[in-house]
Amino acid sequence: MAQDRRRATHLSEPEWRPRAAEHRARADALTAGHRARRQRGETHAVEDFLFTYYSCSPAELRRWHPGAGIVLHGAAEERGAWRHYTTVDGTDARVDLTAYFAKRGGTVDYVERLLSATLERPPRFGCFGLHEWAMVYRMTPEELRHRSLPLRIGHRETDAVVESHPIACTHFDAYRFFTPAAGPLNELRPTRESQSAMEQAGCLHAGMDVYKWAAKLGPIVPGALLLDCLVLASDIRRVDMRASPYDVSSFGLPAIPIERPEGKREYARLQRGFTERGNGLRERILEAITTARRVHAAVAA
Template identity: 60%
Template structure:
């Protein structure tokens, strides 16, 4: 069964998506034209290697028919086929699932298992510290906050508990044996957990890999979430984060609280709750943005919060469909 989407509606959503994507990538594109790089704001474009043009391309997602679309450029795009209505186009979900069955099964397994298990919040972002432990040179060309000796002392005073392979693989040789886990690509579905910053960023990667099966609005939500996570990642890192960064965040084990929800409402106690069960303390950041619409972003675009929490996004991408607003609405 497909949902027919009138031409006026899907063209409006397509235009809003392009405007929102352009605003999100404006800084990166301007720096690229000048031959400059920013260690925080440009990270997602190098780490995941998806260009702004790919992010700008809107898809309706599986199960939606775009009416009066046969003469559009997307008619020649991969994974599109004629719909049940003359002149209509649909994402050919069946063909994509046949050709990419192993990849899609892996993504679904990782996302479903991640969303189903409790988060672990005791690593305190020390994976970034382990990447420079006892190392004279490091990947980011910015100074260490505490210097080499102070950075090494922090690692030696704590237990490394990294569960994410794509963070663990950058550990220095001396840091590897200090980690409680030894993540591999094969064990990723068993070790991935929702308290991990990198697992949250990877929601964007999985959405990209699912291509036209994922609605464009959900893709940009995942991208914004990844930007926020990258900022937090660098605030908890041993480096000064480079120009334009916010102040470092403090890691106090005795006061640490779960922080998985960016779309939540605050209760009288100060704790915020999402309808999907995650909670945190801090400023509520609910946005009631209708699907397919977007507002202009400030230059510091990463300060905006995504309209869904990490659990909602994981579930949505796992199901290859957007989460209805009622499922992600906040409650106190």
């Protein structure tokens, strides 16, 4: 039994180095397009969002973390200077949970409350992505965030869609980008303070933000989980823009015409799939937090 516990918490170099290499290769594949465009000085109105709105860089994504409570043999030289790591017996390395919780404890508490509350709350599937439409409501062409993209049905028709549909956005970080004219049209008034009380898993922006929360938790989140969250955020971002008022056909993305019944049905169908995937990732993040707390308590004891 003692030997099994040792295997569960210690990884030899032949065990962990291939995992770290596989992680770097996967991260590089996921960021290849963005990195190539950055070198050419080009931008991408859909995909760059994942690297401009969210703060995790391609270099940070390449760093593989095993999670809390795992000792990596022979990793001291490589990881001794990494943030929130400490050396063990001069040659090995692990996440320093004492230092981690002293610095990130408040963040861990917040993410744990938010994700737990989101899992408990029934998802809503009736918003149809109108948050993106509210972000351009009554704007002139010069005021649009993505000025290189035309509006798919024109400015006047876009405004009419906003005016003819009920808007009930629950996500503060979407709502805060509503135009001044669109803000009062929202049935709800989400705030940063009410985020834990309003976040619900049907929201596409809440689904993308699962990646943000995983990244903010840093080394207690296993590398594979972080990249799985990035994949979900990328998939959601494409649907978010396909359902937006922008014409993204130049990127090979067909529109989801949420102003029509068939578009609403398609959006809700995709929403349900993202909800299931997002909730699975939320549960895995909460498991990583639970593991970190348990190991930290054992070390403190």
